[in-house]
Amino acid sequence: MADGAGGKASRRLVEGTIVPLLGDAWKGTLADSAVLDIGPGRLAMTTDAFVVRPLRFPGGSIGELAVNGTVNDLAMAGAGPVALVAALVIEEGTAVETVEAELRALGEAAGRAGVPVVGGDTKVVEHGKGDGLYVSTTGLGRVLEGVALGPDRVREGDRVLLSGPIGDHGITILLARGEVDLEADLRSDSRPVWPLVRPLLEEDPGAVRWLRDPTRGGVASALNELARDRGLAVVLEEAAIPVREPVRGACELLGLDPLHVANEGQFLAVVAPGAADRLLDRLRSIPGGEGAAIVGTLREGPARAVLAETPYGGTRIVDLLEGDPLPRIC
Amino acid sequence: MPDRREALRIEVRGVVQGVGFRPAVDRLARSFGLAGWVSNDSRGVSIHVEGDAGRLEAFASALRDHPPPSARIVEIERRPVPAEGFETFEIRASTHDHPPVVLISPDLPPCPDCLEELEDPRDRRHRYPYLNCSACGPRYSIITALPYDRPNTTMADWPMCEHCRAEYEDPSDRRYHAQPTACPRCGPGYRLIRDGVDRASGPEAVARAAALLQEGEVVAIKGVGGYHLACSARDEAAVRRLRERKYRKEKPFALMARDLASAERLALLDDPHRSLLLDPARPIVLAPARASLPGVAEGTDRIGVMLPYAPLHTLLFRAGAPDPLVMTSANRSSEPISYRDDDALRRLDGIADAFLVGDRPIARRVEDSVVEVLGGRGTMIRRSRGFAPGVVCRLRAPRPILALGADLKNCITLVVSGQAIVGPHLGDLGDREADLAFEQSIRDWLAMYEIDPAALVVAHDAHPGYSSTRFATEIPCHRRLAVQHHRAHVASVLAETGELDRPVVGVALDGTGFGDDGAIWGFEFFEGSVAGGLRRAAHLRAASLPGGDAAARFPVQAAAGFLAGLSVPDLHEPPFSFPERYTQAQLLVARQVRCFPTTSAGRLFDTVAALCGFTRPISYEGQAAIWLEQQALGARSCAPYPFPGLDYRPLLESVIRDRRSGRDVGEIALAFHAAIARAVADTAAELAQRLGTPLVAISGGVFQNRLLRLLLDSYAVQERGLILRFNHAVPTNDGGISLGQAAIASGLAVG
C-alpha cells in the first residue's frame, strides 16, 4: 500500500477521497500550509491525538471526537474555533469504509462545530502497529474579548458550575469496548461546548474565572488540578452533581465513581459567587444546557484537595485517580 | 540498723505515667516504712527503696501483685544497689535521659473512690460528671500536646479553684498531679439542648436527658472520645426510629448496661467476658445474646454490651435512664464518630431529639473498643478507647518504624526503642475526618517521640491505590517499605507471640489485598518466617472479580465471578431467584470488563451466601458471611464439601446441587464451612510437614467467623496436631495490619 508514502499517490488519495468526504467543512487549498487571514485579537491554539477504542461507539466515533475534543479545548481558553487541521494514521488492513466513515464523521462534526478544516495529512503504518485508526487534530481559535481565564483568577468563595450530567462518555466507551450492552440509554455525550460557553462569556466575561473540560480522569482530575494549582480546596456537594440514572447504575455495577469517569461534551466553570445564579440560569436557557448545576465552592482549606460532602453529612476525599480503581474493600 | 539496710532499684515499664503510679508507690513505700524515691523517666518509672530486706521484698511483691488499678505494667526489672542512707520517701521530679518511650495512657473509667464521691451528697463533687483523680479519668482524648500537663489538655481553659489546686499539689492526695481535676466550682459543666435552646444545666440536664430517654427519644450524649446516640433498648419504636434516622438498616447496635448484673441478663457471660466488661478499657464485649431486644441486633446470636465508663453514664442511670441503653457512635452511616460540639449539633440535627453536651472539649476522637472471647482470652475486634495507644509487644528494631496500616479500619503502629505502640482505630481512610485523624496521629506521635525522619522506616501496604500508600511517599524518612497485605496479616500474629524467627505456615483468609502479581489476593498460604521472608506457598484457585469493590457490596455479583465457567442452571429460577444484577455482572465477566483476577476468600463466602439465599446487597461490611455463619450454626454436623487443591468448582457445584434438591440451607452452609476448615487444615498440615514445624499463624478478617475457628480447632489441632496462633491483642481484621507491617519492617530496620 503506497497511499501514505507521499508523492502522487498521496495527492490522489487526498484529492480524490478525503476532500469529498469532508464535504463542506473542507476549506483547504492542498498547499503545504493553509494561509489564514483572521484579523486582530488573541489566538488560542491546541492539538490533540485521539486513540479511542472502539472507533465507533454509541453516540459517537473517533472522527467526531477528534473535532469535538479540539474545539472544546479551544472553548476552555475562551476561544471560538477558527480553523482545524487533521492528521490520520491508518493501520494497514483497516477497511476503507471505516476510514471513509470517520472522515465523513470528522467533516460533519466540523460542520456542526462551525469550524473549517484547512489542511491535513495521512500516513499508513504496518498492520499490527496501530488500533485501526489514530486521528490527530490541531485547532486555532480566537479568544473572546474581555475574557481572562486561569487558576490564578480563582478566589475563595467562587462557585463551581457544571454544564450537565457526567460520566456518559467514559461509561459508554468502557462498555462498548467489552461489547457489553447494559442500557439502551447509554451513549457518549461527545459534542462541541462552545455554543454553551460563548453565551456565558458574553453575559459576564469577568465573572468566569476558569474553564475546563473534564475529559480523561473526569471531574475529579480536573478539579484536583485546579486545587493543586491554586492551593485551595474544592468542596463539592455530592447530591448536586448531575448523573443520569443509567450512568449511576452502571457505575454502581462497575465499582466506579462518576467523578472519575471521562466526559466529552461537558465543561466545568469556576465563576464569581455573585454571578453564579445568573450564569446558571443563562446556561440552562440554552438548548443542551438544561442539565447544568452549581456543584461546589472554592474554600480556603484543606489546601490542594477536592472533597465531596455526602448526603449523610460526611465528607469524602475525591482523589486524583491514576488508572483503573482497584478493589480495596477487605 | 544501718548495717542491715539494703536497697533495690526497680524499673517499671508500661502505661505507668499519668495513672497515679507515683503517688501509689509513695503510699506503698511509706506503708512499709521504706525510704528512697520514685521518679518518672523517659522509659517509665524508676523506684529506689531502701530499708529492711524483708520489707523490701514485701514491697516488691506488693507492687507486682497489686499495682494501681489503671496501670498496665509491661515489665518490672529489679536489681540490688548500695543503700544511700535516705531517711524519708519522696516523689522526685521527672528526668529525661533516654529517647522517650513514655506511654500516653489511654482513657480510664472512674475509680471506686471517685464513684463514691459522685454518690456522696456531702462531697463537693457530688453528681459532678467531670470528677476524676490521678488514678482515673480521661487521658488520650484530652491531650493536645506533650508533656501531659494541664496546659496541654482540653482542661487548659478552666483554672483550678484553691481547693482543687491544693489537692493537685499535695503528694499524699489522690489528686496529686491529676491533670484534668476539677469540681463544680471551677470546672466545666453539662447542658441539655433541645430545638437549639439550652433547656437545663448541671444535674438537672442529666435528669432531663434520662427522662427524655425514658419517653423514647433519641439523645446525643457527649462521652469520652465522642458523641453517642442513645435510646432505650427496650423501646422498639425508639430503636427503629434511630435506625431510620441514622441510615443504619441492620448492623447491630451496641448496648450499655447499668451494671454487671444487668449485663448478665442481656448476654450469657463467662468469667473472661466478665473481666473484659470490668477491664479499665470498658470495651464493648460481644457475647451470646440472652435477651431478645427487637431491632437491636437482629440476624446474629451475639450482642455487644458495655458498662458505664464515664461518670456521666453512671449519673444517667442513677437519674433513671432506661437500662439498657442503645449506645451507638454518633454519625450517619459508617463515618467516624462526631466529637466536636458544633459538628455534632449540625450533623446530628434530625437524628437526635436532644443533646446532652459537656463543656470540656475532646481533643481527639476515640471510638469504643470491641472485644470478644477466643480460647478463653480477650480478643480485639476493634482496638481503640482504653487500649490505645498502648504497647502491644516488643520488636527488635534499632530504628524507629512507622507502619501506616491498611486503608480500611486504619490504625497505625509506631515502633520506638523496640516497643510496638499500636494506635486507636481511626476508621476508613478516604473519609476526610478519618484522614485528618490519621495525619494528626502521625504528626503527634513523631513529635511526641522526638523521631528524626532521617532514621525513620515507613512501612505501608503494597496497594498502589491506597491513600495510606500515597501518604507514605510524602513522609520524609530513611527508607520506605511496601508490605504485601496478607504477609502483614500473618506477621501481626507472630509479632504478638514474639515468634518472628520461627519457621511457620502462615494462613490469611480475607476479602481483598493487593498481591505480588497485581491480582487481588485473599485466600493465601505462606511458608518461611517473618524475619526470613514469607513465600506464597498455596492459594485459592483464581476467579474473576467483576466490578471490583462493587462485588463486595452485592453477593450475587461476586457469585457471577466465581460461577463463570461452571455449568450452572438458570439461577434466576427458584430456589436461587438471583436478581438482574447477576446477569449484568455475568456480562462483565464474559467480556472481562472491569474484572480483576482474585483469590479472595471473602468473595467465596459471599458467593455461597448468595447461593444459599442472600441475594440482596449487603447493608454493612461482612453481612453476607455473618448471615451464612448464622445459618450454619443452626445445623447438625455434616460432611465437608469437596474442595480439592483449593479448587472451589466442585465445592460450588455441590452447593448448587444440594440447593436444587432442597437440602436444608443450614446444612449446606455448615458443609461449606467444614470444607473451608478442612482445606485450611490439610493444606497447612502438608506445608507444615514439609517445613518441619507444627506452628501455623492464622489471620485475616474471615477468621472473625467463630464457627470456622471451632472447626479448625477440630481439624487442624485435634486431628492434625498443628499449633494454631490467632490474633488476640490486635484485630484479625485490617486493624491488625500495621502491627504486621511493623514486624516485617523490623527485619529491615536494623541497618
Ligand SMILES: [Fe+3]
Ligand atoms: Fe485484610
Ligand SMILES: [Mg+2]
Ligand atoms: Mg485535549
Ligand SMILES: [Zn+2]
Ligand atoms: Zn478516681
Ligand SMILES: [Zn+2]
Ligand atoms: Zn475546683
